Amino acid sequence: MNLYIEEVEPTKALATFLADLRYEDLPQPVIERTKELFLDWLASALAGRSARPVQILERLAAHMGPADGPSEILVSRRRTSPLFAALVNGAASHIVEQDDVQNEAVFHPGTVVFPAVLAGAQDIGAPGRDLLLAAVVGYEAGVRVGAFLGRSHYRVFHTTGTAGTLGAAAGVAHLLKADPQVMIHALGSAGTQAAGLWEFLRDAADSKQLHTAKAAADGLLAAYLARDGFTGARHILEGKQGMAAGMSSDADPRKLTAGLGERWAVLETSFKFHASCRHTHPSADALLQALQEHQLTAERIAHIRAHVHQAAIDVLGPVNDARTVHQAKFSMGFVLALIALYQQAGIGEFTEEALQDPRIREVLGRVEMVFDPEIDAAYPRQWIGKVEVETTDGEVFTSRVDIPKGDPGNILTRAELEDKARRLAAYRQGASAEEIEALITLAWTLENQADIRDLLPREELA
Amino acid sequence: MNLYIEEVEPTKALATFLADLRYEDLPQPVIERTKELFLDWLASALAGRSARPVQILERLAAHMGPADGPSEILVSRRRTSPLFAALVNGAASHIVEQDDVQNEAVFHPGTVVFPAVLAGAQDIGAPGRDLLLAAVVGYEAGVRVGAFLGRSHYRVFHTTGTAGTLGAAAGVAHLLKADPQVMIHALGSAGTQAAGLWEFLRDAADSKQLHTAKAAADGLLAAYLARDGFTGARHILEGKQGMAAGMSSDADPRKLTAGLGERWAVLETSFKFHASCRHTHPSADALLQALQEHQLTAERIAHIRAHVHQAAIDVLGPVNDARTVHQAKFSMGFVLALIALYQQAGIGEFTEEALQDPRIREVLGRVEMVFDPEIDAAYPRQWIGKVEVETTDGEVFTSRVDIPKGDPGNILTRAELEDKARRLAAYRQGASAEEIEALITLAWTLENQADIRDLLPREELA
Incomplete structure (x- = not known):
């Protein structure tokens, strides 16, 4: 790495690294983790199958896109052009809130990178190895751009939508054999399309799915344009x-290049254990620990005080009274109530029935969120969970978890990942038992797959 | 108009006006002006036919979109889905820098609104009257959002890309018969996709075409999604x-609603007379006046001092040495040199040959741009042109133009508009003489056209 370029032209330094990265450069743990992230993403996409916003985007794809093509829409099993496959799969893989997250960037890489690189790889008939390498490139770009844009950006912008566009672009550009100059153009065209505002949270509107869908599709579009000679800004x-300049007040260019080739974004990405917004997870883990250590039941709990970082208050704050399943996943009260009652907050717990359940309503009324300076100072590098539980008989227990379940250092095992994938595939019949077993096998052998053009059978699931 | 709603929920107030607007509500001058804007846009789109960025986007449309459909790509004469017609026509109609502009918002409404509403109207088989009304709605939304976002926004963001997405969405949503609630959702989904950064100017990159293309396509996408029940933020x-909150520091919500139904954005939109960036026009007009009044020739000019507003320096500043035709249109020196030498800076003057012309190079070296507080204070409501010309024999002439040619108050006549359309259509053979005459006739009778699905013959131009 040329240190001068790194400092003066960080976009160029990053683009050069991304374009030049070869499969042979990847350490074995990077390869293995990327396969795990791929399976985890696939299962999340299947679980989003019947969600209303996903179905509306699938209808749009049918109206605006070609009726056939090389790329799979996983939820409908239709084939179309890569742009629309990226669009619909991007929408589908984020809706059950079970997809991966990178803590420092507060960014969900899988749901924007994999839809794009899979659609592109299927378009050009690339083997599994190239898909895997493109995913590594996409994660690296997206995570670094997200970290670069910083906390001020995340306060108003949905980083997965904005930085995600560049992650998708970088991955697809690598598949399309971009040299460093073409990679710069792809990032330039991606950055100038990057968008996504948190305002939708207040109304529980469908924009979150639009953000991931468009990040994947717009990034892919930027990469194809760059391949054909369309230029972008060199210092986007x-x-x-x-x-x-436009969307951050604390951007740190060093995040774009520090440790390139030594640190790997895929190894710093967390799997989600609970089926809720990531900002609820540290508190959920801490509460779970308190319940287990002190043999508490929901009936004995008089009050729960969840200590959180500021971003948790920003994102979860507007949701005071969850009226939809999606809102429930963004309600600290709802999530902690599920943990208190069922010791889990998985995809099976977030149901329409649960929304009406008076027991949950009662417990969530006992939950309070408080700002904690120590936790906030550690965030987003570390997501510390700390809860104070007051019992009906006046005892107070404090429980703390330094590394939430699913984070690097407390990662899910392959058995746990397979189990999660099976549950996600079964949710609203995203895929049959045989199909998910085949996908699990495919994921664990991804680098040896010569052809990844038919992950699922063509016909519509009964 | 409910004054309470207007203040507390300006998005809702604006959306309600837009959704409820009927053809019968339009004053006759609004109808007539919109037809003029339509012709002016059509001709600009035809002139963009052979530009490289447009052709790359057309190739992308062929790869990603359907091979046939209801909507016309004017530059290739192919038919495809409305999304890709909006995309390519949006790219084509801005590249020769002859399309319309609204001064206060510093926003080019035609190039983002017309591609979207034409593609949508052709999709549903709407008559000319509905297209016209949808365009009025789109201009109103885009111009008001642009003015609302203010000058701080324009410093970093390309307002035509950002506000343009909402203009396109509003127009198409009206075509698709959105009620106020659906209009709010369309604006919400459009606003959360809104993007476009000026950074590309420094490198003369192709992003400007991407911005207009994506604003038209993304806005159209937002409207179709809203029709199908996809929700957006209510206060985007x-x-x-x-x-x-994310992209402005001087936003003024009153701009969204003040005088709705009394002032009309189409009547406040300017036609372009010179084929260059709008920020060069006031100075070009003032120089032209000085040349005529004092019978000056380029040889007698020793120095030209162009007095400008800050945004002119921001946008034109980075271009010091025009290397491409597109950069030349953003070079104050180049534009004023053309005026000094040829008394015009039309589409025929901006050529590859001109870039190499030593006479132009010599004159542009005598041009200086200076910030003028009075002009800056009047901007963007008024675009004042003022130049000081120093002759080789030491005389100094100051020339001032308060309303540049093409602005409301100094508008182009229909004969001038027809002449401009003919020249644009002839440029690189965008359309034949017979075709542009037919389009002129169609534009002047737009409100009586029952079918606007075939503006141009299907076959590729020889």
Whole structure:
């Protein structure tokens, strides 16, 4: 790495690394983790199958896109052009809130990178190895751009939508054999399309699915345009009228290049254990620990005080009274009530029935969220969970978890990942038992797959 | 108009007006002006036919979109789905820099609104009258959002890309018979996709075409999604995590609703006379006046001092040495040199040959741009042109133009508009003489056209 370029032209330094990365450069743990992330993403996409916003986007794809093509829409099993496959799969894989997350960037890489690189790989008939490498590139780009844009960006912008566009673009550009210059153009065209505002949270609107769908599709579009000679700004990230200038007040260019080739974004990405917004997980883990250590039941709990970082208050704050399943996943009260009552908050717990359950309503009324300076200072590098539980007989227990379940250092085992994938595939019949077993096998052998053009049978699931 | 709603929920007030607007509500001058804007846009789109970025986007449309459909791609004469017709026509109609502009918002409404509403109207088989009304709605939404976002927004963001997405969405949503609630959702989904950064100017990259293409296509996409029940944020403009919060520091919500139904955005839109960036026009007009009044020739000019507003320096500043035709249109020196030498800066003057012309190079070296507080204070409501010309024999002439040619108050006549359309259509053979005459006739009778599905013959132009 040329240190001068790194400092003066961080976009160029990053693009050069991304374009030049070869499969032989990847350490074995990077390869293995990427396969795990691929399976985890696939299962999340299947679980999003019957969600209303996903179905509306699938209808749009049918109206606006070609009726056949090389790329799979996993939820409908139709084939279409890569743009629309990326669009619909991007929408589908984020809706059950079980897809991966990178803590420092507060960014969900899988749901934007995999839809794009899978659609592109299927378009050009690339083997599993190239898909895997493209995913590594996409994660690296997206996570670094997200970290670069910083906390000020995340306060208003949905980083998965914005940084995600560049992650998708970088991965697809690598598949399309971009040299460093073409990679810069792909990032330039992606950055100037990057969008996504948190305002929708207040109304529980469908925009979250639009953000992931469009990040995947727009990033893919940027990469194809760059391949054909369409140019983009050379300093889209750090330039005077670039992304940081317009959308951040604490951007740190060092995040774009520090430790390139030594640290790997895929190894710093967390799997989700609970089926809720990531900001609820540390508190959920801490509460679970308190329940187990002190043999508490929901009936004995008089009050729960969840200590959180500011971003948790920003994101979860507007949701005071969950009226939809999606809102429930963004309600700290709802999530902690599920943990208190059932010791889990998985995809099976977030149901329409649960929304009406008076027991849950009662417990969630005992939950309070408080800002904690120590937790906030550690965030987003570390997501600390701390809860104070007051019992009906006046005892107070404090429970703390330094690494939430699913984070690097407390990762899910392959058996746990397979189990999660099976549950996600079974949810609203996203795939049959045989199909998910085949996908699990495919994921664990991804680098040896010569052809990944038919992950699922063509016909519509009964 | 409910004054309470207007203040507390400006997005709702604007959306209600837009959704409820009927053809019968339009004053005759609004109808007539919209037909003029339509012709002016059509001709600009035809002139963009052979530009490289447009052709790359057309190739993308062929790869990603359907091979046939209801909507026309004007530059290739192919038919496809409305999304890709909006995309390619949006790219084509801005590249020769001859399309319309609204001064206060510093926003080019035609190039983002017409591609979207034409594609949508052709999709549903709407008559000319509905197209016209949808365009009025789109201009109203885009111009008001652009003015709302203000000058701080324009410093980093390309308002035509951002506000343009909402203009396109509003127009198409009206075509698709959105009620006020659906209109709010369309604006919400459009606003959360809104993007476009000026950073590309520094490198003369192709992003400007991407911005107009994507604004038209993304806005159209938002409208179709809203029709099918996809929801968006209710306060996407003024909300705490909405567009203004993320992308402006001087947003003024009154701009969204003041004088709705009394002032009309189409009547406040300017036609372009010179084929360059709008920020060069006031100075070009003032120089032209100086040449005529004082019978000056380029040889006698020793120095030209162009007095400008800050945004002119921001946008034109980075271009010091025009290397491409597109950059030349953003170079104050180049534009004023053309005026000094040829008394015009039309589409025929911006050529590859001109870039190499030593006479132009010599004159542009005598041009200086200076910030003028009075002009800046009047901007963007008024675009004042003022130049000081120093002659080789030491005379100094100051020339001032308060309303540049093409602005409301100094508008182009229908004969001038027809002449401009003919020249644009002839440029690189965008359309034949017979075809542009037919389009002129169609534009002047737009409100009586029952079918606008075939503006141009299907076959590729020889």
